[in-house]
Structure formats: C-alpha cells, structure tokens
Amino acid sequence: MALDPVLARIDKDLAPATERLLELLRIPSISTDPAYKAECERAADWLVEDLRSIGFEAEKRATPGHPMVVAHADGPGPHVMFYGHYDVQPVDPLDLWDNPPFEPEVQDTPAGKVIRGRGAADDKGQMMTFVEACRAWKAEHGSLPCRISMFFEGEEESGSPSLVPFMRENAEELRADIALICDTGMFGGRTPGIVTMLRGLLGEELTITGPSKDLHSGMFGGLAMNPIRVLARIIASLHDETGRVTVPGFYDGVPELPDEIRRQWDGLNFDVSGFLGDVGLSRPAGEEGRTPLEMLWSRPTCEVNGISGGYEGDGFKTVLPSKATAKISFRLVGQQDPHAIRASFREMVQSMLPPDCSVSFKDHGASGGSQMATSHPAFEQARRALSDEWPETAAYIGCGGSIPIAGYFKDLLDTDAMLIGFGRDDDQIHSPNEKYDMESFHKGTRSWARVLDALSRG
Amino acid sequence: MALDPVLARIDKDLAPATERLLELLRIPSISTDPAYKAECERAADWLVEDLRSIGFEAEKRATPGHPMVVAHADGPGPHVMFYGHYDVQPVDPLDLWDNPPFEPEVQDTPAGKVIRGRGAADDKGQMMTFVEACRAWKAEHGSLPCRISMFFEGEEESGSPSLVPFMRENAEELRADIALICDTGMFGGRTPGIVTMLRGLLGEELTITGPSKDLHSGMFGGLAMNPIRVLARIIASLHDETGRVTVPGFYDGVPELPDEIRRQWDGLNFDVSGFLGDVGLSRPAGEEGRTPLEMLWSRPTCEVNGISGGYEGDGFKTVLPSKATAKISFRLVGQQDPHAIRASFREMVQSMLPPDCSVSFKDHGASGGSQMATSHPAFEQARRALSDEWPETAAYIGCGGSIPIAGYFKDLLDTDAMLIGFGRDDDQIHSPNEKYDMESFHKGTRSWARVLDALSRG
Known part of the structure; x- marks a missing residue:
C-alpha cells in the first residue's frame, strides 16, 4: 500500500481532523477531581465511538477508577499497541487562562497556528495524531498497514492506580510486538525525538x-x-x-553513556543558555564533568x-x-x-x-529508570520514517521526567516500548493556556502514517 | 504603713484578682499579626481603665504601631517605674492546644492550680502581679508606699519597633530611681531570682x-x-x-564568667537532666567545655x-x-x-x-546583651524581701532570653533596671498550652507588695 496518498489525505483532511480534536477537548475529563467523573466516562465513550467509526473493535472497560478504552483492528504488518491518556490536569488557577480551558480554539500566533485548551498537548492532541493517521490509512486504502491495538487510560494525571492491575489482568490482550507511546516532546522544537531513556x-x-x-x-x-x-x-x-x-x-x-549516544547528543547542539535563560539561570549546576544533556537525561x-x-x-x-x-x-x-x-x-x-x-x-x-531496547528493529525503522517527515534527522533522546507506562509494558507484558512525541517546551502542559502547535498535530499525524508504513515494511 | 495587712488583703482577694487576669487573657492581643490590631488597642484600653480604677493617672499613648500605656501615682518612697507588655505570641499550631488559647481557665493539675491560656505567663500574668500588689496597698492603706509609674508596651513579641523612639521622646516622664521588670522566671521553680545578666x-x-x-x-x-x-x-x-x-x-x-558569679551558679545545683528531660532531651547540645548554665545564660x-x-x-x-x-x-x-x-x-x-x-x-x-548594676541598693533590698516570701533565698541569676528593655532603661534614661519574675520553666511560653502557676500569681503579687515595702524603707 502506498504511503503518499495517505499523506495527501492527511493534508486534505486537516480541518475536519482539527474539528474532531476540538470536540474531544471540550470534554472536561479531569481525572483527579471526583466532580468530573461523568466527563471522564464521556471522553471514553467519545473515543470508543470514534474508533468504531474507522473500523476498530473498540470497548470501554470498567476499572475501580475511570474506564480504559481498548481497541483492535487487523492488518498485515507487526502488531503495534498504541498507548495514550484521555484525562487531563486540573485547570486552576483559572484566572490565568486567557480563554476558558474547555472552550478550545485555533489561534494565530507569531510562531504559527496553535490549538489552545486544556489537554491540547497532554495528551489528547498527541493521542489523536495516531488515531488520525489510522483514519487516513483506512480512508485511502480501506485497511491498515499493521495489526493495530489502542489502549487509552483515564487516570494518568492522578497516579494511574488502575493501570498495573488492568495490564496484569489483560496481559494476553495487551501484549504486542512493539508499544508506541505519544506523550513526550521534540528536541528543541525542530528535531523529532525517540525517547530511549527515562529516569x-x-x-x-x-x-x-x-x-x-x-x-x-x-x-x-x-x-x-x-x-x-x-x-x-x-x-x-x-x-x-x-x-x-x-x-x-x-x-x-x-551506566556510562554509550559513545554512540554521546555522539548523537553532542550533535543536537543543545542550547543550554537558552534553556536555563528562560528560567533565570545561566550555568549548569549538576555534576562536574558531565554535559548538560547528561545532567538532564542520563545522570x-x-x-x-x-x-x-x-x-x-x-x-x-x-x-x-x-x-x-x-x-x-x-x-x-x-x-x-x-x-x-x-x-x-x-x-x-x-x-x-x-x-x-x-x-x-x-x-x-x-520506580527505577528505564532504558528502551534500541536494538529492537522498530527503533531504526521509526527513526528513518521521522527523519523523512521533519527538517532535522530524528535523534534518540532522554527524558528527565518519569513515565512509568514504558517500564510496565516491558516488565508486565514483555513488550518493548517506543516513545515518540511532538510536544514543544513551550506547550505549558499542567499550566494555564496549554496549547499544541498545529504543526505538531499535522506533521505528527503524518509522522505516524510514515512510522506505520515503515514498521509494516520491516 | 504596715505590710502584713497588705499581704492579708492579697490572700483574701485572690479570686477577684484571678478573674481580672482571665478577663485580660481573653483579649487576643497578638502583636505580630495585623489582623489583631484592634485587639491590641482593646488590651491597652482595658489596662488604662483598670489602672484608673485604683487611682493611677493612666493614658493610652499612640505610636506608629500598637499603643503604649503610661500611668503614674504619687507616694512617699523612691520613684519606681514598672514595665510589662500586654501583647502575646501567636498561637499556632492551634491544634496542639487542649483548650482554645483565648478562653483561659483555672485548672487543677497534679502540681497545683494553674491559669491556662496564651499570655498567662508571658506577660499578662506577671504584669498583673505588680498591678494587684498596688491595688492591695491602695485598698488597705488608701495610698502607695512609693511613687509608682507603670509603662506597658504592646509590641514586645514583635520586636518593639516603637519602644526606643517612645522612650527617647518621653525620657523625662519615664526616668525613675529604679525600673522594675516582671518578665522572667524563678530558678528551678523554688528559688526567687533577680536577673543580672540578659542575652x-x-x-x-x-x-x-x-x-x-x-x-x-x-x-x-x-x-x-x-x-x-x-x-x-x-x-x-x-x-x-x-x-x-x-x-x-x-x-x-x-567575656569569660567572673569567678564570683561562677561560684554562685555552681551553688545553684542546676538540675540539667530534669530541665532537659522535661522536653524529651538528655544531653546538653551547646559548646563543648561549657557548663549548662553558661550555655543558657552567658554564652x-x-x-x-x-x-x-x-x-x-x-x-x-x-x-x-x-x-x-x-x-x-x-x-x-x-x-x-x-x-x-x-x-x-x-x-x-x-x-x-x-x-x-x-x-x-x-x-x-x-539588641546587645546586658549586665545589671547589682551595686544599686535596690538589689539587696529586693533580694531580702523576696527571700522573706519564698522558701529559698533569692539568687542573682542569668537569663537566656532577650529583654532589651533593661538595656534601654540604662542607656536611654540612665535608670538601672531590676528583673524579678515568677515564671517557671514548664510555663510553655511561646508554645501551645501556656500556663502560669496560681502560686506564681499569688506569691508573685505578695512578693511585689514586699519589694515595694522594702524599697520605701530603703
């Protein structure tokens, strides 16, 4: 199946895809506040319906907390499992929002169009890049390039109390050849990144x-x-x-950083002055003899x-x-x-x-640190696919934060996970005026279309 | 004028005297918190009215902060100036109080009756011992044995910002033959002390x-x-x-401690285990090579x-x-x-x-440390008067706390100050469940009646 018509379809359908995301963003699915329990259910229902509309067998699954959404669709390539979360952070302090957080809109800014609203970047917008890529494949070819499952939780912003029990109970169903997670960022806003190291x-x-x-x-x-x-x-x-x-x-x-990764990180030309300057600092304050990216990602x-x-x-x-x-x-x-x-x-x-x-x-x-299995063939396939989409070559990067789901896939399901995301440092996740760049949404969707194509070709 | 009927009057009037103190303790005059500004005014008004009721010319005097109370009454003996403070410490953590801090009450304890509430010991209870002594002299003899002035501030617990300017501006009015201050403790709960060293x-x-x-x-x-x-x-x-x-x-x-003082302090047989044991500790944690009393009083x-x-x-x-x-x-x-x-x-x-x-x-x-002028004749007169009231002979002691007013009397008004107080180590001043022993209140009042008598006789 050809990739180019899928990419063209994504370009052509950007407006309705954006409308769908705005619809999902209007649902105030704040997981940590019991007052929004029904809204979390509503977001899960919305996703089930949307996934069914593109041919997935999709179900809402009850947990002691908010429900999971699990969906499956057949395809010829390897079995990929995509994880995202439909719940969002609380919105306080409300008075610091320029627009109501659950009345999302597309805004023109000096840096380009953005989708503004709670959850735009974390994680509804990122999650929908993958769904929209599947929709385009389906629309253009009537089928998907891989066997695809999706697994969305509604408690990521409140400590994921139901996640591990659910993964244990449904281990057979959730196991796959590779897990894909879209909840991280690009490097410096231009270089697509595959996170291979999480603290x-x-x-x-x-x-x-x-x-x-x-x-x-x-x-x-x-x-x-x-x-x-x-x-x-x-x-x-x-x-x-x-x-x-x-x-x-x-x-x-x-571990000491492997030379190969060190070379890649050196090649990223991390703008440490800019990164620190944004928060009023000027000098790396970590371990002597370590580069700034080591301090942030691997130490x-x-x-x-x-x-x-x-x-x-x-x-x-x-x-x-x-x-x-x-x-x-x-x-x-x-x-x-x-x-x-x-x-x-x-x-x-x-x-x-x-x-x-x-x-x-x-x-x-x-929770311990995790190190992704870059020896898994999917990593190089995805890296090439991302490099085709973006102006800069994709890089294996680290992430100073902690995203336990990646470790759970490995430990509970023996499934390697690959974290690819299109967020930017200025997305203001967890803060007022959260946004997701239209470019992240559009090229993110195209990126997943490419990654699925690459994985299907092996 | 005879002393004995004054002492008898104090014994007889202990109940109404206690009621008056409880009334004053109900006013939450926390000086450090602006929310209680009106309550500080109310405490000052209460004192003015009470002093007028026993024949003092009393006034509330405005300052940039909380007001001063100044009162004068004539008498035959030397001019004594009594200082106290009507403001109290904040009360947090509130949940550690067994009773609300501003709903004081008299409680029976295994060690005797106590007056429990914020300010009971620091300093409203101690301050009122002197006022009640004057009231008894007045009630019994219709006059006072000395010329007596009183000077109460409302900012002692918040750094006394108005004190020095006020003393400078009113130096003529506030100068006296001796200043008396009642804001310190007994030694070991039995030995009355005249503090001659303040940090x-x-x-x-x-x-x-x-x-x-x-x-x-x-x-x-x-x-x-x-x-x-x-x-x-x-x-x-x-x-x-x-x-x-x-x-x-x-x-x-x-300075190193003079040998004479060191000998007196050694003679006090300070029960350091008991002192520390009361607060859950067992070992002196100060400078190596110093005695516990040095750590507390002179280091x-x-x-x-x-x-x-x-x-x-x-x-x-x-x-x-x-x-x-x-x-x-x-x-x-x-x-x-x-x-x-x-x-x-x-x-x-x-x-x-x-x-x-x-x-x-x-x-x-x-504020710097201060050293009292024990050569002033009032010191020996007071020491004998105190020794008559209490089971142990009064001693010249140190005080770890800081009572800058003593230094101000000397430096600004050339008036020597004498610190006599009836607090106990377990009064929990500045802490939840502050109390003042009924014995301190009662025998403290009697002590002042005796001291005034001794000073009037010279």
Missing part, C-alpha cells in the same frame, strides 16, 4: 524530632538541639563538592522538593522547634535499585543523627 | 533565590540549582564541630527559628523551587556588637552563594 523516581519524606515540643530559643537555645540544624546538615551532606550524590552505593548500576539526581520547620509566617518568632521536615526525591537511571537506595539513604540519615534526635520516614513511591 | 537578640531572615520560577524537578533536576540545597549548606556551616558559631568575629566582646548562640521552601503540603510534588527562606537568630552577650555581627553574617552568606543564586535579607531587630 525513575524515588520519593522520601523525613521528619527530624529533637525536643518533644517547641521551645523558646532564649530559654533553651544553646543547650537544646535544634532539629532544623540537624536536617540542614543532612541535606548539605547529600552532595559532595563536585555535585555527586553521597548516599552510599547510589551510583551502583549507573541520577537528588533534589529537595520541600522543607519546613519552626515559624514560617510573617515577622519573627524565637522558637526552637520540635520538628523539621523535608521532601526529597531521587531521579534514577540504568540499573539503580530504588529499594536499595531508599535503605541506604535511611541508614545514612540515621548515622548522622546526634544524640536526642530521632527521625521518621514516609515512602512516596519508587 | 541580646539579633534577628535575621534570609531568602535564597535560584530559578526565577518553580520548575519541574524531572525536566530541570540535575541542571538547575536548588535554593533549598544552598540554604541547607549555609545553615550547616554556621556551627563548627565543637558547637561554636563560625560567623567571623562572632566571639569578639564575649552567645545561633539558632534557626524557621525554614521553608518548595512543596510543604500533604503527599508529594516534584517541584524544584525558586526560593527558600530561613529565620535565624543570634543570642548575644557582653560587648558583642549586633550590627557588626549582622554585617559579618551577611558577608559570610554572600560568600557561600553559588553562581545563579541571590539572597535577600530582612532585619528582625538587634
């Missing part, structure tokens, strides 16, 4: 207790131990002078996400507090073992406690 | 700014500088391993009174924050210069900032 996340909260109650710093100061001082000393000791994390064994299982980190203790209001209060708390997260890569690191971190903290202080910990989740 | 207080707030806005720790973590880490490093470096403060020049002007300190930054709510948020803030105080002694130390501290912080971080400071007041 994991380990969340810890620790509370140091010194005196059994808040004290007056005049009456007790100098004699009683201050837990803020203890906490500060622990945090200060988590990095050495070169920016390395000091938790014993932390770097066990951290593990330790960050303090929050700290509190004592009097935090206006003015001054001479309290010597009983407790001080910090939330600390570690981004993990390669074969780092989150559970071993949690244990080592806790032991290190215990060993730094002075007499009369105690510590309690709270576990805020643990 | 000063230097308050600083610093805010470290890294990125210009809060960032996603996955997208930026490892590359962008985290201001909480910077702040932790600064705090951790403020003490060396022996517990000494590392701010350059900090110990300039810190300077540095404490962190509050810290905050990033996400502090329930659960977890992977934010890399833009800002982190700490409130830090120094207790000063001897000839330490608060302004020089502030400058040195700020310079030290600046020197520790990594590139891309900036710091802003807020000044929360500065």
Whole structure:
C-alpha cells in the first residue's frame, strides 16, 4: 500500500481532523477531581465511538477508577499497541487562562497556528495524531498497514492506580510486538525525538524530632538541639563538592553513556543558555564533568522538593522547634535499585543523627529508570520514517521526567516500548493556556502514517 | 504603713484578682499579626481603665504601631517605674492546644492550680502581679508606699519597633530611681531570682533565590540549582564541630564568667537532666567545655527559628523551587556588637552563594546583651524581701532570653533596671498550652507588695 496518498489525505483532511480534536477537548475529563467523573466516562465513550467509526473493535472497560478504552483492528504488518491518556490536569488557577480551558480554539500566533485548551498537548492532541493517521490509512486504502491495538487510560494525571492491575489482568490482550507511546516532546522544537531513556523516581519524606515540643530559643537555645540544624546538615551532606550524590552505593548500576549516544547528543547542539535563560539561570549546576544533556537525561539526581520547620509566617518568632521536615526525591537511571537506595539513604540519615534526635520516614513511591531496547528493529525503522517527515534527522533522546507506562509494558507484558512525541517546551502542559502547535498535530499525524508504513515494511 | 495587712488583703482577694487576669487573657492581643490590631488597642484600653480604677493617672499613648500605656501615682518612697507588655505570641499550631488559647481557665493539675491560656505567663500574668500588689496597698492603706509609674508596651513579641523612639521622646516622664521588670522566671521553680545578666537578640531572615520560577524537578533536576540545597549548606556551616558559631568575629566582646558569679551558679545545683528531660532531651547540645548554665545564660548562640521552601503540603510534588527562606537568630552577650555581627553574617552568606543564586535579607531587630548594676541598693533590698516570701533565698541569676528593655532603661534614661519574675520553666511560653502557676500569681503579687515595702524603707 502506498504511503503518499495517505499523506495527501492527511493534508486534505486537516480541518475536519482539527474539528474532531476540538470536540474531544471540550470534554472536561479531569481525572483527579471526583466532580468530573461523568466527563471522564464521556471522553471514553467519545473515543470508543470514534474508533468504531474507522473500523476498530473498540470497548470501554470498567476499572475501580475511570474506564480504559481498548481497541483492535487487523492488518498485515507487526502488531503495534498504541498507548495514550484521555484525562487531563486540573485547570486552576483559572484566572490565568486567557480563554476558558474547555472552550478550545485555533489561534494565530507569531510562531504559527496553535490549538489552545486544556489537554491540547497532554495528551489528547498527541493521542489523536495516531488515531488520525489510522483514519487516513483506512480512508485511502480501506485497511491498515499493521495489526493495530489502542489502549487509552483515564487516570494518568492522578497516579494511574488502575493501570498495573488492568495490564496484569489483560496481559494476553495487551501484549504486542512493539508499544508506541505519544506523550513526550521534540528536541528543541525542530528535531523529532525517540525517547530511549527515562529516569525513575524515588520519593522520601523525613521528619527530624529533637525536643518533644517547641521551645523558646532564649530559654533553651544553646543547650537544646535544634532539629532544623540537624536536617540542614543532612541535606548539605547529600552532595559532595563536585555535585555527586553521597548516599552510599547510589551510583551502583549507573551506566556510562554509550559513545554512540554521546555522539548523537553532542550533535543536537543543545542550547543550554537558552534553556536555563528562560528560567533565570545561566550555568549548569549538576555534576562536574558531565554535559548538560547528561545532567538532564542520563545522570541520577537528588533534589529537595520541600522543607519546613519552626515559624514560617510573617515577622519573627524565637522558637526552637520540635520538628523539621523535608521532601526529597531521587531521579534514577540504568540499573539503580530504588529499594536499595531508599535503605541506604535511611541508614545514612540515621548515622548522622546526634544524640536526642530521632527521625521518621514516609515512602512516596519508587520506580527505577528505564532504558528502551534500541536494538529492537522498530527503533531504526521509526527513526528513518521521522527523519523523512521533519527538517532535522530524528535523534534518540532522554527524558528527565518519569513515565512509568514504558517500564510496565516491558516488565508486565514483555513488550518493548517506543516513545515518540511532538510536544514543544513551550506547550505549558499542567499550566494555564496549554496549547499544541498545529504543526505538531499535522506533521505528527503524518509522522505516524510514515512510522506505520515503515514498521509494516520491516 | 504596715505590710502584713497588705499581704492579708492579697490572700483574701485572690479570686477577684484571678478573674481580672482571665478577663485580660481573653483579649487576643497578638502583636505580630495585623489582623489583631484592634485587639491590641482593646488590651491597652482595658489596662488604662483598670489602672484608673485604683487611682493611677493612666493614658493610652499612640505610636506608629500598637499603643503604649503610661500611668503614674504619687507616694512617699523612691520613684519606681514598672514595665510589662500586654501583647502575646501567636498561637499556632492551634491544634496542639487542649483548650482554645483565648478562653483561659483555672485548672487543677497534679502540681497545683494553674491559669491556662496564651499570655498567662508571658506577660499578662506577671504584669498583673505588680498591678494587684498596688491595688492591695491602695485598698488597705488608701495610698502607695512609693511613687509608682507603670509603662506597658504592646509590641514586645514583635520586636518593639516603637519602644526606643517612645522612650527617647518621653525620657523625662519615664526616668525613675529604679525600673522594675516582671518578665522572667524563678530558678528551678523554688528559688526567687533577680536577673543580672540578659542575652541580646539579633534577628535575621534570609531568602535564597535560584530559578526565577518553580520548575519541574524531572525536566530541570540535575541542571538547575536548588535554593533549598544552598540554604541547607549555609545553615550547616554556621556551627563548627565543637558547637561554636563560625560567623567571623562572632566571639569578639564575649567575656569569660567572673569567678564570683561562677561560684554562685555552681551553688545553684542546676538540675540539667530534669530541665532537659522535661522536653524529651538528655544531653546538653551547646559548646563543648561549657557548663549548662553558661550555655543558657552567658554564652552567645545561633539558632534557626524557621525554614521553608518548595512543596510543604500533604503527599508529594516534584517541584524544584525558586526560593527558600530561613529565620535565624543570634543570642548575644557582653560587648558583642549586633550590627557588626549582622554585617559579618551577611558577608559570610554572600560568600557561600553559588553562581545563579541571590539572597535577600530582612532585619528582625538587634539588641546587645546586658549586665545589671547589682551595686544599686535596690538589689539587696529586693533580694531580702523576696527571700522573706519564698522558701529559698533569692539568687542573682542569668537569663537566656532577650529583654532589651533593661538595656534601654540604662542607656536611654540612665535608670538601672531590676528583673524579678515568677515564671517557671514548664510555663510553655511561646508554645501551645501556656500556663502560669496560681502560686506564681499569688506569691508573685505578695512578693511585689514586699519589694515595694522594702524599697520605701530603703
């Protein structure tokens, strides 16, 4: 089956495709807020109906939370499984939106047309690029180039509580030759990227207790131990002078970057000044001797996400507090073992406690880093297909964030996952005035048409 | 005029005196929070009216902040000026109070009756011991044994911004033969104390700014500088391993304890285990090689009174924050210069900032330590009067807290100050469930009746 007429069909049908996306964006499917439960159902129903209209066997599947949508259609090539999510982030603060978040519209901007509204980029717009590519194949040739399944969840923005149980229960049905995920971005807005490295996340909260109650710093100061001082000393000791994390064994299982990937990343000419300049910074502040992209994508980190203790209001209060708390997260890569690191971190903290202080910990989740199997033939096939569509050659990139679904496909279904996305750094996902570039939507759809073609040819 | 009938009158009138104190305690005169401005006015009005009812010429005097109360009444003896403060500390965390902080009540406890509520000990209860002593003298004899003035401020818990200007402007009116201050404690709950050494207080707030806005720790973590880490490093470096403060020049002007005072303090047999045990601690945590009473009374300190930054709510948020803030105080002694130390501290912080971080400071007041003039004859007169009232002989003691007013009386008005108070270590001032022992209130009132008698006799 020829690719060119499919691409031409996508060009010709951009207006109705955009209308369909706007229709989906009008459904306020906020998963984290129970008030929007019926809207999540409505978004799932909309997708089932749309997929059936292009010949998929599609079903809404109940879970203890919001429903999944699962769809299948036959085709000659390998079996691909596409994952996306139809739920969206909350919209507050509402007053910072220029237009109502669920009254999406196409807007002209100096940088080109954009589709503006909650979910435009994360993830409804990205999800529909794949659906529209399938529609164009079907419309032009009456059939699809591969056997295609789709799997959409409605809880991605609220911690995906039903995802792993559902994948376990439906493992046979969801297993495929390759999983495709469209929830990431391009590199620098011009270079299509296939994410091959995702950092994991380990969340810890620790509370140091010194005196059994808040004290007056005049009456007790100098004699009683201050837990803020203890906490500060622990945090200060988590990095050495070169920016390395000091938790014993932390770097066990951290791989060095393969030369091939290093060359590719060097070739990306990452504009670190621009990236940092946008947030008021000028210098990379990570590990000495590492490039900025390594710091972001392939090196593990330790960050303090929050700290509190004592009097935090206006003015001054001479309290010597009983407790001080910090939330600390570690981004993990390669074969780092989150559970071993949690244990080592806790032991290190215990060993730094002075007499009369105690510590309690709270576990805020643990997932390891993941490394995609670029040796799978689909990766090079997809990379060539993307390079045909865009002005720059596609690159294997990393992603500093954590997208656990990729690991679940591998661990639960033994299915390699490939993350391809068309988002841009300025899409303002999770923030007011979220948008998705019309170019991302249009060329994203064309990209998937090309990738399906390439996968079908092998 | 005979003392005994005055003491008997105090015993007889304890119930109505307690009722008056409870009335004053019901006024939530929190000076640091602008929301309570009208309540501070109300507390001042209440005092003016009460003092007028016992024959004082009393007035509320406006300041740029909360008003002062000034009152005068004639008498034959020397001119004594009594200082107290009607403002109280904030009450958070509110959920740790067993009763609402401004619904005070008299409670029976295993250790005796207590008056429970915010301000019961600091300072409304202590202040009213003096007022009630005057009331008893007046009720019994129709006149006072000395010429008595009173001077109450409403900003003691928020750095006393109006105090020095007011004292300068009204120096003639406020000068006296001796100033009496009731805002300190007994030693060990049995030994009445005259405080002859007070630490000063230097308050600083610093805010470290890294990125210009809060960032996603996955997208930026490892590359962008985290201001909480910077702040932790600064705090951790403020003490060396022996517990000494590392701010350059900090110990300039810190005197060694005179042998005479050291002997008196050694004689007090300070129960450090009991003192620390009451607050869940077991070991002195101050400078190595110093006795516990030195740590509390005669050595300077540095404490962190509050810290905050990033996400502090329930659960977890992977934010890399833009800002982190700490409130830090120094207790000063001897000839330490608060302004020089502030400058040195700020310079030290600046020197520790990594590139891309900036710091802003807020000044929360500065006062040096002070040393009372025990050669003034009033000291020995008062010491004998106190020893008559209590089971143990009164002692000259130190006080870890900062009561700058004592220094102001000397420096601005050339009036020596004498600090006598009836607080106990377990009064929980500045904390939830503050209380004042009924015995302190009762015998404190009797003590002042005795002191006034002793001063009038010379």
